[in-house]
Amino acid sequence: MPDPKLQVRGLDARYGDFQALFGVSMRVTEGEVVAVIGANGAGKSTLLKCIAGAMAVRHNAIMFHGVPIGGGPAHEVVSRGIALVPEGRRLFPSLTVEENLLVGGQLGRKGPWTLKRVYELFPVLEERRNQPAPSLSGGQQQMAAIGRALMSNPTLLLCDEISLGLAPIVIRDIYARIPAIVAEGLSLVIVEQDIVQALKTARHVYCLQEGRVALQGEAKTLTREKISAAYFGV
Amino acid sequence: MEWLNTILQGILLGGLYAMFAAGLSLIFGVMRLVNIAHGDLIVLSAYIALVTVQALGINPILSLVLVVPVMAAIGYGLQRGLLNRTLGDDLLPPLLVTFGLSVIIQNGLLELFTADSVKLDAGTVEIESIAVGGGLAIGVLPLIQFALAVAVIAGLQWLFYRTALGRAFRATSDDQPVAQLMGLNNAHVFGLAMALSLAIVAVAGVLLAVRANFDPAIGPARLIFGFEAVIIGGLGSMWGTLAGGIILGVAQAIGAQLDPGWNLLAGHIAFLVVLALRPEGLFPKVDRMS
Amino acid sequence: MSDIRVQHSNWSSRIGTTIVVIAFFALAAAPWWAERADLRLLAEIYAYVALASLWNLLAGYAGLVSVGQQAYVGLGAYLLFGLAMLAGVHPLVAIPVAGVAAAIISVPVAALMFRLRGHYFAIGTWVMAEVLRLLAAQTSALGGGSGTSLPASLVISIASSRQMREFLMYWIALAQMVAILFAIFWLLRSRYGLALTAIRDNELGARSNGIDVMLIKYAVYVAVAFGTAMVGALIFLQKIRISPDTAFSVNDWTAFVIFITVIGGIGRVEGPIIGTVIFFLLRETLADLGAIYLLILGAVAIAVMLKAPKGLWGLIADRFGWQVFPLERRLVTGKH
Numbered sequence: 038m039p040d041p042k043l044q045v046r047g048l049d050a051r052y053g054d055f056q057a058l059f060g061v062s063m064r065v066t067e068g069e070v071v072a073v074i075g076a077n078g079a080g081k082s083t084l085l086k087c088i089a090g091a092m093a094v095r096h097n098a099i100m101f102h103g104v105p106i107g108g109g110p111a112h113e114v115v116s117r118g119i120a121l122v123p124e125g126r127r128l129f130p131s132l133t134v135e136e137n138l139l140v141g142g143q144l145g146r147k148g149p150w151t152l153k154r155v156y157e158l159f160p161v162l163e164e165r166r167n168q169p170a171p172s173l174s175g176g177q178q179q180m181a182a183i184g185r186a187l188m189s190n191p192t193l194l195l196c197d198e199i200s201l202g203l204a205p206i207v208i209r210d211i212y213a214r215i216p217a218i219v220a221e222g223l224s225l226v227i228v229e230q231d232i233v234q235a236l237k238t239a240r241h242v243y244c245l246q247e248g249r250v251a252l253q254g255e256a257k258t259l260t261r262e263k264i265s266a267a268y269f270g271v
Numbered sequence: 272m273e274w275l276n277t278i279l280q281g282i283l284l285g286g287l288y289a290m291f292a293a294g295l296s297l298i299f300g301v302m303r304l305v306n307i308a309h310g311d312l313i314v315l316s317a318y319i320a321l322v323t324v325q326a327l328g329i330n331p332i333l334s335l336v337l338v339v340p341v342m343a344a345i346g347y348g349l350q351r352g353l354l355n356r357t358l359g360d361d362l363l364p365p366l367l368v369t370f371g372l373s374v375i376i377q378n379g380l381l382e383l384f385t386a387d388s389v390k391l392d393a394g395t396v397e398i399e400s401i402a403v404g405g406g407l408a409i410g411v412l413p414l415i416q417f418a419l420a421v422a423v424i425a426g427l428q429w430l431f432y433r434t435a436l437g438r439a440f441r442a443t444s445d446d447q448p449v450a451q452l453m454g455l456n457n458a459h460v461f462g463l464a465m466a467l468s469l470a471i472v473a474v475a476g477v478l479l480a481v482r483a484n485f486d487p488a489i490g491p492a493r494l495i496f497g498f499e500a501v502i503i504g505g506l507g508s509m510w511g512t513l514a515g516g517i518i519l520g521v522a523q524a525i526g527a528q529l530d531p532g533w534n535l536l537a538g539h540i541a542f543l544v545v546l547a548l549r550p551e552g553l554f555p556k557v558d559r560m561s
Numbered sequence: 562m563s564d565i566r567v568q569h570s571n572w573s574s575r576i577g578t579t580i581v582v583i584a585f586f587a588l589a590a591a592p593w594w595a596e597r598a599d600l601r602l603l604a605e606i607y608a609y610v611a612l613a614s615l616w617n618l619l620a621g622y623a624g625l626v627s628v629g630q631q632a633y634v635g636l637g638a639y640l641l642f643g644l645a646m647l648a649g650v651h652p653l654v655a656i657p658v659a660g661v662a663a664a665i666i667s668v669p670v671a672a673l674m675f676r677l678r679g680h681y682f683a684i685g686t687w688v689m690a691e692v693l694r695l696l697a698a699q700t701s702a703l704g705g706g707s708g709t710s711l712p713a714s715l716v717i718s719i720a721s722s723r724q725m726r727e728f729l730m731y732w733i734a735l736a737q738m739v740a741i742l743f744a745i746f747w748l749l750r751s752r753y754g755l756a757l758t759a760i761r762d763n764e765l766g767a768r769s770n771g772i773d774v775m776l777i778k779y780a781v782y783v784a785v786a787f788g789t790a791m792v793g794a795l796i797f798l799q800k801i802r803i804s805p806d807t808a809f810s811v812n813d814w815t816a817f818v819i820f821i822t823v824i825g826g827i828g829r830v831e832g833p834i835i836g837t838v839i840f841f842l843l844r845e846t847l848a849d850l851g852a853i854y855l856l857i858l859g860a861v862a863i864a865v866m867l868k869a870p871k872g873l874w875g876l877i878a879d880r881f882g883w884q885v886f887p888l889e890r891r892l893v894t895g896k897h
Contacts, residue, residue: 089452091448091451091452110451110456111451111452111454112451112454112455112456112457115452115453115454116454121452123449123452127446127449129441129442129445129446129449129450130445130446131441131444131445132438132441132442132445136438136441139435139438140438140439140442140450140453140455141453141454143435143438143439143453143454143455144454185453186453189453189454299680303680304680305679305680305681305683305684307628307683307684353863353867356867357866357867361870362624362626362679362680363620363626363827363866363870364866364867364870365680366626366628366680366683367819367823367862367863367866368863368866368867370628370816370819371820371859371860371862371863371866372859372863373859374812374816374855374856374858374859375856375859375860375863377855378852378853378855378856378859379852379856381852382851382852382853382856491687491811492691494684495684495687495688495691498681498684498685498688499688502677502681502685532695532698532699533699535691535695536692536695536696536699539688539691539692539695540692542688543673543688543692546673546676546677546685547673547676550676550677
C-alpha cells in the first residue's frame with residue numbers, strides 16, 4: 038500500500054475556547070478524490086483550513102508526502118503543493134481575472150498548469166481576462182477561484198463548497214472539469230453540501246458531525262440511511 | 272508676471288510635497304497603516320545624506336546612491352521587526368507606536384546633531400535657471416525635483432499595476448488571509464512595501480536637504496504636508512496625490528506672496544476648504560487603494 | 562422571582578474610594594504642609610491628570626484618537642489672555658468663559674474633523690492645532706510670534722498677596738482636576754457611559770442597537786475640548802507668560818499626555834492617574850538627560866503598547882480584579 042499523499046491523524050482544532058474538531062483522521066492517496074460532507078458547522082471548512090496551514094494545530098497531526106505540515110504558515114504549505122479554493126470564492130476584488138490567476142502562480146512552482154492551460158480548461162475566463170473580478174457571475178468567479186488555485190501547480194487541491202450559491206446547471210458544468218484536473222495528477226479533497234454531487238465525484242467519503250468523523254467509506258457502499266444518520270446524528 | 276512666477280514656484284514645490292505624500296499613501300493602501308514618523312524619517316534621510324556627504328565629500332545628489340538603499344533596509348527591518356506586530360483591527364497600536372517612533376527619531380537626531388539648522392550644498396545647480404520666456408525663469412534644481420517626483424509617481428503606478436510585486440501589494444491589501452493562502456508571505460510583502468516607502472522618503476529627504484535649511488524638529492510639518500496633499504488629491508489615486516501636492520504648493524506660494532507669515536496658513540486653509548466641501552478629495556479613485 | 566440589579570462597586574473599589582477621599586483631604590490641606598515649589602509641582606500633576614483623563618475619555622472610550630489636543634490647551638490659554646487683557650474680564654472668571662468659548666469653537670472643528678477616519682482623523686487634529694498656532698502667531702494684540710505676559714495689575718487682581726495667589730491657584734487646580742474626574746466618573750456611570758463602552762467595544766453593534774454614535778462622539782469631543790481648554794487656561798494663568806510655541810506645544814500637551822495614558826492604562830479611569838505618577842517619578846530621576854529623556858519615554862511607550870497594551874493598571878486590574886472607582890457593571894440577584 039503506497040504512502041498516502043495526505044495523512045491527517047487525530048486532528049484537534051480550536052477557535053479560542055471553542056473546539057471545532059475532535060480527533061479527526063483522514064487520508065488521501067495519489068490521484069484520489071475524497072469528499073467531506075456534513076451539516077453546517079460540522080467543521081468541514083475548519084478541516085480544510087487546517088490542511089492549508091491557516092490554523093494553529095499540532096505539527097504532526099497533518100502529514101503531506103510524509104512531511105509534517107500542521108500549523109503552517111500558510112504560505113509555506115502552498116509552496117509544498119497544497120492549494121485551497123476558499124469558501125465563497127474570495128477572489129481579489131481590485132484585481133482583474135488574469136491578475137487573480139497570476140497571483141495564484143506567484144510562487145512559480147513548476148507544473149502543467151499555466152495561464153494557457155487554465156484558459157483551456159475554462160475558456161470563459163479568457164474572454165473576460167481583463168475584467169475586474171467582481172464583475173463576473175457566480176459560476177465564472179468559481180472557475181476563476183479554481184483556476185487561481187491551480188496556477189500554483191499543487192499536487193493536492195482543496196475545494197471548499199464550490200457549489201455554494203450556484204445554479205444546478207452551473208454546478209454540473211464546473212464538476213465536469215474535475216476529471217481533467219485529476220488527470221493532470223492532482224488529488225482532491227472536496228467539501229460539499231451537495232451530497233449527490235459529492236458521491237458522484239469522490240471515491241472515498243468522510244462525513245463530519247459536530248467536529249468528529251461520524252462515517253467514512255467508499256462512496257458506492259454508503260446507503261442513504263447510513264448517510265442521514267451520520268449527517269444529522271439521528 | 273510676478274503671480275505667474277509665484278504659481279510656477281508653487282507647482283514645482285508641489286512636486287516635493289507629492290513625494291512626501293506618495294510614501295505615505297503607499298503604505299496606507301497596502302496595510303492601512305499611517306506612519307506618524309513619516310516626516311521624521313524624511314529628516315533622518317536628510318541627516319544620513321549629511322553624514323555621507325561629510326564622510327565622502329561627494330555631491331549631495333550623488334549621496335542618493337547610498338541613502339536610498341540604507342533607508343529601504345531600515346524600512347524593511349522596521350516593518351518586520353516592529354510595525355508588523357502592531358497591525359490588526361485596533362487603531363491605537365500602530366498610531367501610538369509610530370508616534371513613539373517619531374519622538375524617538377526627533378530626539379535621537381537632536382542628541383546627535385543638536386538643534387542647529389543645516390543645509391547641504393549641491394553646487395552651482397542650485398542657482399542655475401532656465402529661461403522660459405516672458406521674463407520667467409525656472410530654477411534647475413526645482414525642475415529636477417519636480418521631474419523626480421513625477422518619475423517616482425509614474426514608477427509607483429507602473430509597479431502597482433504592471434508587476435508581480437504590485438499584484439502582491441494589491442492582493443494583500445484586498446484580502447490578507449486569502450493572500451496568505453495563495454502563497455504570499457504577508458510579513459514579507461509588508462516589509463517590501465515599507466522598504467519602498469522609505470526609499471521614496473530617502474529621495475524626498477535628500478531633495479529637502481539641498482533645497483532649504485533643516486533641523487531635527489521639522490519632521491511633523493513634512494508629515495502634515497504629505498497628508499494634506501493626499502487628502503486634497505483624493506485617496507487611492509497616485510496622480511491625484513500629485514495634483515494635491517501641486518495645489519498645496521501653489522496655495523502656499525500664493526499665501527507667501529500676500530504676506531510672508533501666511534504661507535503655511537494658506538496651505539492649511541486650502542486643505543480645510545477641500546475637507547469641508549469635497550471630503551473625498553478632488554480626484555478620488557473609488558475602490559482601488561483606499 | 563428575584564430581582565436583578567446592577568452593582569458597580571466591589572471590595573477593592575470600596576478600599577480605593579476611601580483612600581482617594583483621604584488623599585483628597587490631605588492634598589487640600591497641602592498649602593499648610595508643603596513648600597511653595599511642591600505646590601507648583603502638585604498643580605502641574607493635577608493638570609496632567611486632568612489632561613490625560615480627558616484624552617483617555619476621547620481616545621480610550623469614544624475611540625477618537627487625537628494627536629491635536631494641544632489645540633485646545635493653547636486655545637483655552639489664548640482665550641484667557643485675550644479675555645483678561647483685551648476684554649477686561651477677571652482672570653479667574655475668564656477660565657470657565659474660555660472653556661465655553663473653546664467648546665463653541667470645537668463644534669465646527671469637529672464637523673470638519675469627523676470627515677476623516679481613523680489615522681487620518683488623528684493627523685487632521687494635528688493640522689487644526691497647527692492652524693491655531695499659526696493664527697496665534699499672527700495675532701499681534703497678544704504678542705504675535707513671541708507671545709506676551711500678563712500685566713502685573715491683572716495678576717494682582719487675582720489676590721492681593723503672593724502667598725494668597727499661590728494658595729488660590731493651587732486649590733483651583735485641585736478643584737479643577739477633581740471636577741473633571743468626577744464629571745468623567747459620572748458620565749461613565751450613566752447610561753451614556755454604557756453607550757460609550759459599547760461604542761468602544763463594537764461600533765457597528767452599538768449603532769444597530771439604536772445608539773446614536775455620531776451624536777455621542779460629538780458630545781464627547783466638545784466636552785473634552787471644554788475641559789482641556791479650561792485646564793490650558795489655568796496652566797498659563799499660573800505661568801503668567803504665553804507664546805504660540807509653548808501654548809500649542811505637541812511635546813508638552815500631546816506627547817506627554819499620550820505616553821502617560823498609554824503607560825498608565827488606556828480605557829480605564831485609574832490609568833491616567835497611575836500614568837501621571839509614573840511620568841513625574843521618571844521626570845524627577847531622568848530630567849537631566851534632556852532629549853534622551855524623551856527618547857526613553859518614547860521607547861517605554863512603544864514597549865508598553867506592544868507587550869502590555871492595556872497599560873500598567875490594565876495588567877493589575879485584569880490580574881487581580883481591582884478597581885479604585887466603582888465603575889464596573891455586574892448583574893446581581895437577590896433582595897435589596
